[in-house]
Amino acid sequence: MTARIGRRRLVASIGAVxxxxxxxxxxxxxxxxxxxxxxxxxxxxxxxxxxxSGVDDVPQAFAAWVALDLAPGSDRDTVxxxxxxxxxxxxxxxAGRGTRTDLxxxxxxxxxxxxxxVGWGPGAFTAAGVAAPDWLRPLPPFAIDRLxxxxxxxxxxxxxxxxxxxxxxxxxxxxxxxAAPMATQRWVQRGxxxxxxxxxxxxxxNLFGQVDGTVNPDPRLADDEAIVWDDGSVWRRDATAMxxxxxxxxxxxxxxxxxxxxxxxxxxxxxxGAPLTGGSELSPPDLEARGPDGFPVIDTFxxxxxxxxxxxxxxxxxxxYSYDDPPESVRTSDAGLVFVAFCADPIRQFLPVQERLAQAxxxxxxxxxxxxxxxxxxxxxxxxxxxxxxxxx
Numbered sequence: 001m002t003a004r005i006g007r008r009r010l011v012a013s014i015g016a017v018x019x020x021x022x023x024x025x026x027x028x029x030x031x032x033x034x035x036x037x038x039x040x041x042x043x044x045x046x047x048x049x050x051x052x053s054g055v056d057d058v059p060q061a062f063a064a065w066v067a068l069d070l071a072p073g074s075d076r077d078t079v080x081x082x083x084x085x086x087x088x089x090x091x092x093x094x095a096g097r098g099t100r101t102d103l104x105x106x107x108x109x110x111x112x113x114x115x116x117x118v119g120w121g122p123g124a125f126t127a128a129g130v131a132a133p134d135w136l137r138p139l140p141p142f143a144i145d146r147l148x149x150x151x152x153x154x155x156x157x158x159x160x161x162x163x164x165x166x167x168x169x170x171x172x173x174x175x176x177x178x179a180a181p182m183a184t185q186r187w188v189q190r191g192x193x194x195x196x197x198x199x200x201x202x203x204x205x206n207l208f209g210q211v212d213g214t215v216n217p218d219p220r221l222a223d224d225e226a227i228v229w230d231d232g233s234v235w236r237r238d239a240t241a242m243x244x245x246x247x248x249x250x251x252x253x254x255x256x257x258x259x260x261x262x263x264x265x266x267x268x269x270x271x272x273g274a275p276l277t278g279g280s281e282l283s284p285p286d287l288e289a290r291g292p293d294g295f296p297v298i299d300t301f302x303x304x305x306x307x308x309x310x311x312x313x314x315x316x317x318x319x320x321y322s323y324d325d326p327p328e329s330v331r332t333s334d335a336g337l338v339f340v341a342f343c344a345d346p347i348r349q350f351l352p353v354q355e356r357l358a359q360a361x362x363x364x365x366x367x368x369x370x371x372x373x374x375x376x377x378x379x380x381x382x383x384x385x386x387x388x389x390x391x392x393x
Contacts, residue, residue: 151371
């Protein structure tokens with residue numbers, strides 16, 4: 001005979017389940033862990049400063065890029081009002097507080113190392129009546145591109161990153177809704193990556209299993225700082241360029257390639273990222289080495305060889321994230337890389353490398369660029385100041 005469950009017992013059971021669920025929030029965000037009576041302080045990253053966060057700091061586990069278009073007829077005042085809203089909202093969200101119009105401020109209480117990086121596209125400069133940097137324009141078309149409007153362009157961009165997807169999702173919604181009716185969402189891309197890498201002895205791996213980001217400059221070092229940060233006019237000092245390229249990866253085709261073919265295409269060992277000519281991941285490759293068959297050990301069209309800088313200017317900071325979206329067909333995957341790069345001048349630094357890769361790179365057999373956009377990341381601001389204030393004063 002089935003026993004009846006009394007109302008009080010049912011309510012008590014529901015309460016116990018809810019209490020247990022509350023313990024399983026986002027890691028590293030100040031939640032109470034099982035067996036501990038103390039609550040640690042929420043983890044935050046600074047918003048105010050001469051440079052925006054989200055460029056040269058340690059990449060978080062999750063990120064979203066949201067491009068927006070200004071409303072028709074937008075002018076300098078429109079951009080100023082939008083920057084005022086975003087400056088206040090970002091300062092609050094990154095500190096673990098809800099925005100002024102937040103209907104769910106509780107979702108902001110665990111900042112989880114949230115950062116928001118704001119960039120302008122050409123349309124924002126036009127609306128503000130300010131001359132854009134010479135390099136701020138779409139990249140030229142490449143033969144390998146299959147660009148789609150749903151992943152390209154935009155008047156503005158928000159790069160939102162953090163260690164908790166709930167916190168990140170809440171922040172994106174608050175910033176996008178807070179921009180209305182001044183700007184509307186054009187596209188959004190979301191990504192993820194391994195945590196605790198890229199500023200130590202390890203680099204992340206992409207969905208091909210490759211070590212991604214070897215020999216990345218470290219802009220915290222004096223010798224590499226100029227690679228990323230512009231030191232030009234007043235407003236451009238501490239600004240940088242953000243290049244967003246969405247790269248579709250043919251995981252099904254990659255699965256059919258054997259390990260030797262994969263390493264041959266990359267020019268590196270998959271196990272540790274070392275060049276095929278030997279050593280460790282950071283060892284310089286021997287581009288003159290030849291195998292017993294007389295052919296170069298590192299193929300002429302290997303990705304590593306094509307991506308190597310031809311001169312000291314051809315370097316930039318890579319901050320990529322993987323994506324894996326629901327496929328349109330059950331037989332195929334929709335996965336790849338949101339390739340994000342920061343540099344002082346994309347024309348001199350990024351474009352020559354991209355041209356070589358487009359001309360002849362074995363990895364083009366499995367990768368296709370489907371989105372592209374370029375933005376100018378504004379300098380940071382002090383408390384009480386406005387993002388983009390030097391441009392809008």
